[in-house]
Amino acid sequence: MMEIKSDTSIDAMREAGRIVAHALAAVREAAAVGVSLRELDGAARAVLAGAGAGSPFLDYRPNWAPIPFPAVICTSVNDAIVHGIPDHYRLRDGDLVSIDCGATLDGWVGDAAVSFTVGRARPEDVRLIATAEEALQAGIAAAVVGNRIGDIAHAVGRVCRSAGYGIPDGFGGHGIGRHMHEDPGVPNEGRPGRGMTLRHGMVLAIEPMVIGGGTDEHHTAGDGWTIRTTDGSRASHAEHTVAITDDGPRILTAL
Numbered sequence: 001m002m003e004i005k006s007d008t009s010i011d012a013m014r015e016a017g018r019i020v021a022h023a024l025a026a027v028r029e030a031a032a033v034g035v036s037l038r039e040l041d042g043a044a045r046a047v048l049a050g051a052g053a054g055s056p057f058l059d060y061r062p063n064w065a066p067i068p069f070p071a072v073i074c075t076s077v078n079d080a081i082v083h084g085i086p087d088h089y090r091l092r093d094g095d096l097v098s099i100d101c102g103a104t105l106d107g108w109v110g111d112a113a114v115s116f117t118v119g120r121a122r123p124e125d126v127r128l129i130a131t132a133e134e135a136l137q138a139g140i141a142a143a144v145v146g147n148r149i150g151d152i153a154h155a156v157g158r159v160c161r162s163a164g165y166g167i168p169d170g171f172g173g174h175g176i177g178r179h180m181h182e183d184p185g186v187p188n189e190g191r192p193g194r195g196m197t198l199r200h201g202m203v204l205a206i207e208p209m210v211i212g213g214g215t216d217e218h219h220t221a222g223d224g225w226t227i228r229t230t231d232g233s234r235a236s237h238a239e240h241t242v243a244i245t246d247d248g249p250r251i252l253t254a255l
């Protein structure tokens with residue numbers, strides 16, 4: 001179901017989103033060559049605990065998942081696109097890391113993701129990360145009253161395709177509120193003028209993912225969670241939770 005949020009509810013979602021932003025900033029601050037993915041999860045856990053927030057990721061188990069998700073962030077390194085499980089892997093020079101984080105506060109959920117490199121960045125990774133960010137900004141710019149879901153999808157997809165990157169089908173954004181995943185789905189590619197009309201009070205997570213190798217192919221790794229590129233090329237992910245308002249899009253997961 002798709003719920004229209006009151007202005008008061010959007011303000012409450014902003015507080016959940018702010019905690020997500022702080023957690024992502026803490027993870028980014030902690031990330032360095034030699035630091036383990038578990039340690040990054042610990043940095044995010046400390047922020048959530050300090051803010052009195054819960055995690056919508058921890059113990060999340062959709063029907064396709066073999067185990068409940070064991071962490072408060074997803075850590076997707078290099079050819080991992082999304083849903084990577086933080087383990088004992090230690091970051092290496094030049095790794096491209098995508099971090100996805102959620103927080104629940106007073107029953108409201110925020111969801112955001114950021115990608116960055118550690119150590120010496122490869123120029124192609126810098127471009128990949130910049131493109132996902134640019135696609136996110138294009139999607140947010142299209143998240144205005146009177147537009148349709150297809151306008152967001154088209155804006156996101158056009159940036160990714162113009163740069164020559166692949167887009168993993170079957171993954172994308174979503175409505176968000178008291179649950180992490182609500183209607184409507186927000187695809188990362190689509191036709192303008194199609195889909196649900198955007199109204200004041202809708203809140204959406206917009207989250208482009210790009211595959212550097214240019215193909216769309218991806219698969220689920222042996223852990224049942226991690227989504228990897230099939231060609232082994234690197235991927236980048238960016239996400240914000242955004243409220244659609246009469247005053248324009250309001251990013252709820254900014255610092």
Ligand code: MG
Nearest residue numbers: 100111112239
């Ligand atoms: Mg997310």
Ligand code: MG
Nearest residue numbers: 111205207239
């Ligand atoms: Mg999301």
